Amino acid sequence: MNDNSRPSLLTTVSDTPRIRRRKTRSVKVRDLIIGSEGPISVQSMCATKTQDLAATTRQILLLWENGADIIRIAIDSRRDVEALAEIRKQTDARLVVDLQESYKLAKAVAPFVQKIRYNPGHLYHHEKDTPVREKVKYIVNVAREHDLALRIGVNFGSLDPAQAEHEGDPIEVALTSAKEHIGYLEDLGFTNYVVSLKSSDPNDVLEINSRFAELYPEIPLHLGVTEAGMLPMGEVKTRVAFENLLARGIGDTLRVSLTLPHAEKHQEVLLAKKIISDVYAGRFRSVPRFEHDGLNIISCPSCSRVENEAFVELAQKVKEMTHEFAAKKLTIAVMGCRVNGPGETDDADLGLWCAPSHVNLKKGSALLGQFSYDEIVPILRREMEKLVSERGL
Ligand code: SF4
Helix, strand or coil, X not given: CCHHHCCCCCECCCCCCCCCCCCCCCEEECCEEECCCCCEEEEEECCCCCCCHHHHHHHHHHHHHCCCCEEEEEECCHHHHHHHHHHHHCCCCCEEEEECCCCCHHHHHHHHCCEEEECHHHCCCCCCCXXXXXXXXXXXXXXXXXXXXXXXXXXXXXXXXXXXXHCCCHHHHHHHHHHHHHHHHHHCCCCCEEEEEEECCHHHHHHHHHHHHHHCCCCCEEEEECCEXXXXXXXXXXXXXXXXXXXXXXXXXXXXXXXXXXHHCCHHHHHHHHHHHHHHCCCCCCCCCCCCCCCEEEECCCCCCCCCCCHHHXXXXXXXXXXXHCCCCCEEEEECCCCCHHHHHHCCCEEEEECCCCEEEEECCEEEEEECCCCHHHHHHHHHHHHHHXXXX
């Protein structure tokens, strides 16, 4: 795969008269600038197992040829790093790794990538006696040494447990967490970073990114509605946030997160490009806020961490089974793994999160039980019927 071999699909919008992008710093990801001096870049993420070299390389090619400017890969182990080294030999794509708990892997992955994303909410699980500031310093030193960009990736599904004083207000927790980590990076004199503040609720994404843009006008923003789910609702949710933000000049790079089979993952990239070009042509499809009265299905876009390949099919079956509940005001979450599964399902009326050989079923934050992939859908249906009757929906 070669950088010159794909069509140029970058969306150059900085000179359009209609929308004035907010003026930010430039963050360098190899030859790509994220910030007002560059185009709005589009990102996506491999859903394949990182160690499945053939599948992951194929996935990167699919995303890259369809115009993804940066492609994310999840790395959780030394074996993943070894796979990454092999993948690197086969692609020129700009790669970003997603480090969740294993911040120490930053050094090992650095020679193979252009950017590292870390999640402030996940820096607590390992080495509990090491202060978070020290862990961030480690990542920053690696980034500096290898000329990498960083993303502080705050996610409402895995918020920083240390921000307990704002409990119950995820927007305040997320903003406080971002501010804390910006402080760490700025104190270290490191500025080659972007921030993302993602929620599965587009209204939250809209609010928190608007507030952030006012607080930190100079810091480039990576936009995302996480776990937007399946089409068509995944597009609706994403447009609600992106159209409103992009039209106000907010957003320097973005990812559309959709639950899709691997072979269709590039739809994320195509939709992202379509939304950007629609906004810059004045074509809006969304309403100012996401006022959705009926059934709301949140499902993660899947990635290499997905615990069982049956996840996408399960999400699809849930969507089909729940058609008859379309008018009921219920939120159902379907998540692929333990990283965001437990947190993101807490706020749903009923949540499923996948383990290797079973599916955890939750009602709010309470675990109702663990069921096989074959039996879970009718059990979910019974629980939905119970909720409808209990609440008189
Ligand atoms: S919930 Fe797990 S499988 Fe789904 S996108 Fe997040 S990390 Fe990947």
